[in-house]
Amino acid sequence: MKTEAVALRKPADSNIIVGQSHFIKTAEDLYEALVGSVPGIKFGIAFCEASGDRLVRREGNDGALVECAVDNAVRIGAGHSFVIVIMGAYPINVLRSVKDVPEVCGIFCATANEAEVIVAVTEKGRGIIGVVDGQTPLGVEGEEDIKKRRELLRRFGYKR
Helix, strand or coil: CCCCCCCCCCEEEEEEEEECCCCCCCCHHHHHHCCCCCCEEEEEEEECCCCCCCCCEEEEEHHHHHHHHHHHHHHCCCCCCCEEEEEECCCHHHHHHHEEEEECCCEEEEEECCEEEEEECCCCCCCEEEEEEECCCCCCCCCCHHHHHHHHHHHHCCCC
Protein backbone atom coordinates (compact mmCIF):
# COMPACT_ATOMS: atom_id res chain seq x y z
CA MET A 1 0.00 0.00 0.00
CA LYS A 2 1.09 3.54 -0.63
CA THR A 3 -0.40 6.82 0.51
CA GLU A 4 -0.79 10.17 -1.12
CA ALA A 5 -2.04 13.58 -0.09
CA VAL A 6 -4.58 15.16 -2.43
CA ALA A 7 -4.93 18.92 -1.94
CA LEU A 8 -8.52 20.09 -2.06
CA ARG A 9 -9.19 22.92 -4.49
CA LYS A 10 -12.03 25.38 -4.03
CA PRO A 11 -12.97 28.97 -4.80
CA ALA A 12 -12.29 31.67 -2.23
CA ASP A 13 -15.23 32.20 0.14
CA SER A 14 -16.45 28.63 -0.32
CA ASN A 15 -16.54 25.62 1.97
CA ILE A 16 -15.96 22.00 1.13
CA ILE A 17 -17.38 18.82 2.64
CA VAL A 18 -15.84 15.40 2.03
CA GLY A 19 -17.64 12.26 3.07
CA GLN A 20 -18.38 8.61 2.38
CA SER A 21 -21.63 7.14 1.16
CA HIS A 22 -22.80 3.86 -0.32
CA PHE A 23 -25.39 4.07 -3.07
CA ILE A 24 -25.95 5.57 -6.54
CA LYS A 25 -28.80 7.78 -5.34
CA THR A 26 -26.40 9.68 -3.08
CA ALA A 27 -25.93 12.59 -5.51
CA GLU A 28 -29.65 13.25 -5.90
CA ASP A 29 -30.39 12.84 -2.20
CA LEU A 30 -27.57 15.20 -1.25
CA TYR A 31 -28.94 17.71 -3.78
CA GLU A 32 -32.36 17.58 -2.08
CA ALA A 33 -30.80 17.90 1.38
CA LEU A 34 -28.76 20.97 0.41
CA VAL A 35 -31.38 22.84 -1.59
CA GLY A 36 -33.82 22.38 1.30
CA SER A 37 -31.39 23.57 3.97
CA VAL A 38 -30.57 27.20 3.11
CA PRO A 39 -32.43 29.53 0.75
CA GLY A 40 -30.07 30.82 -1.93
CA ILE A 41 -27.30 28.26 -1.29
CA LYS A 42 -25.07 27.55 -4.29
CA PHE A 43 -23.40 24.15 -4.47
CA GLY A 44 -21.85 21.37 -6.49
CA ILE A 45 -21.80 17.67 -5.61
CA ALA A 46 -19.67 14.82 -6.96
CA PHE A 47 -20.05 11.17 -5.89
CA CYS A 48 -17.61 8.40 -6.89
CA GLU A 49 -19.29 5.08 -7.62
CA ALA A 50 -17.38 2.05 -6.35
CA SER A 51 -18.92 -0.59 -8.63
CA GLY A 52 -20.92 -0.96 -11.82
CA ASP A 53 -20.16 1.89 -14.22
CA ARG A 54 -17.81 3.48 -11.64
CA LEU A 55 -18.61 6.99 -12.79
CA VAL A 56 -18.34 10.25 -10.92
CA ARG A 57 -21.98 11.25 -10.51
CA ARG A 58 -22.66 14.99 -10.29
CA GLU A 59 -25.42 17.33 -9.22
CA GLY A 60 -25.75 20.93 -8.12
CA ASN A 61 -27.22 24.30 -8.90
CA ASP A 62 -24.01 26.15 -9.84
CA GLY A 63 -21.99 24.89 -12.81
CA ALA A 64 -18.62 26.15 -11.56
CA LEU A 65 -19.12 24.56 -8.14
CA VAL A 66 -20.23 21.28 -9.75
CA GLU A 67 -17.04 21.26 -11.82
CA CYS A 68 -14.97 22.06 -8.72
CA ALA A 69 -16.55 19.15 -6.84
CA VAL A 70 -15.95 16.83 -9.82
CA ASP A 71 -12.30 17.91 -10.09
CA ASN A 72 -11.71 17.13 -6.41
CA ALA A 73 -13.57 13.81 -6.58
CA VAL A 74 -11.62 12.67 -9.64
CA ARG A 75 -8.29 13.56 -8.05
CA ILE A 76 -9.25 11.78 -4.80
CA GLY A 77 -10.57 8.83 -6.80
CA ALA A 78 -11.86 6.84 -3.81
CA GLY A 79 -14.93 4.70 -4.33
CA HIS A 80 -18.07 5.72 -2.46
CA SER A 81 -16.61 9.11 -1.55
CA PHE A 82 -18.36 12.41 -2.18
CA VAL A 83 -17.34 16.04 -2.36
CA ILE A 84 -19.66 19.01 -1.83
CA VAL A 85 -18.57 22.59 -2.51
CA ILE A 86 -20.87 25.30 -1.12
CA MET A 87 -21.22 29.08 -1.28
CA GLY A 88 -23.83 31.27 0.40
CA ALA A 89 -23.95 29.00 3.44
CA TYR A 90 -21.65 27.34 5.93
CA PRO A 91 -21.22 23.67 6.78
CA ILE A 92 -22.95 24.25 10.13
CA ASN A 93 -26.08 25.19 8.12
CA VAL A 94 -26.17 21.95 6.11
CA LEU A 95 -24.30 19.21 7.99
CA ARG A 96 -27.35 17.92 9.86
CA SER A 97 -29.23 17.53 6.57
CA VAL A 98 -26.22 15.89 4.88
CA LYS A 99 -25.75 13.44 7.78
CA ASP A 100 -29.48 12.62 7.70
CA VAL A 101 -29.24 11.31 4.12
CA PRO A 102 -29.65 7.54 4.65
CA GLU A 103 -26.77 6.65 2.31
CA VAL A 104 -24.20 8.84 4.10
CA CYS A 105 -21.84 6.74 6.20
CA GLY A 106 -19.68 9.56 7.55
CA ILE A 107 -18.07 12.94 7.07
CA PHE A 108 -14.29 13.36 6.86
CA CYS A 109 -14.25 17.16 6.90
CA ALA A 110 -16.33 20.30 6.48
CA THR A 111 -14.07 23.30 6.12
CA ALA A 112 -13.13 26.60 4.54
CA ASN A 113 -9.46 25.89 5.30
CA GLU A 114 -6.81 24.65 2.95
CA ALA A 115 -7.03 20.88 3.37
CA GLU A 116 -5.59 17.64 2.07
CA VAL A 117 -7.28 14.27 1.76
CA ILE A 118 -4.98 11.39 2.71
CA VAL A 119 -5.65 8.52 0.31
CA ALA A 120 -4.50 4.91 0.63
CA VAL A 121 -3.76 3.22 -2.69
CA THR A 122 -3.86 -0.59 -2.85
CA GLU A 123 -4.15 -3.14 -5.63
CA LYS A 124 -7.93 -3.08 -5.10
CA GLY A 125 -8.33 0.70 -5.38
CA ARG A 126 -8.25 3.93 -3.41
CA GLY A 127 -9.73 4.82 -0.04
CA ILE A 128 -9.75 7.88 2.18
CA ILE A 129 -7.74 7.43 5.38
CA GLY A 130 -8.38 10.91 6.73
CA VAL A 131 -8.05 14.63 6.17
CA VAL A 132 -5.50 17.25 7.14
CA ASP A 133 -7.69 20.30 7.81
CA GLY A 134 -5.89 23.62 8.26
CA GLN A 135 -2.69 24.04 10.20
CA THR A 136 -1.18 22.86 13.47
CA PRO A 137 -2.23 24.78 16.63
CA LEU A 138 0.25 27.39 17.87
CA GLY A 139 -0.75 27.16 21.54
CA VAL A 140 -3.60 26.90 24.04
CA GLU A 141 -6.15 29.69 24.43
CA GLY A 142 -5.87 31.99 27.41
CA GLU A 143 -8.57 33.93 29.23
CA GLU A 144 -8.59 36.76 26.66
CA ASP A 145 -8.87 34.23 23.81
CA ILE A 146 -11.83 32.55 25.56
CA LYS A 147 -13.55 35.92 25.92
CA LYS A 148 -13.00 36.73 22.21
CA ARG A 149 -14.30 33.29 21.11
CA ARG A 150 -17.44 33.62 23.21
CA GLU A 151 -18.09 37.17 21.95
CA LEU A 152 -17.64 36.05 18.32
CA LEU A 153 -20.16 33.21 18.69
CA ARG A 154 -22.71 35.58 20.20
CA ARG A 155 -22.11 38.22 17.53
CA PHE A 156 -22.77 35.58 14.86
CA GLY A 157 -25.95 34.52 16.69
CA TYR A 158 -24.81 30.96 17.47
CA LYS A 159 -25.02 31.51 21.24
CA ARG A 160 -27.03 33.81 23.52
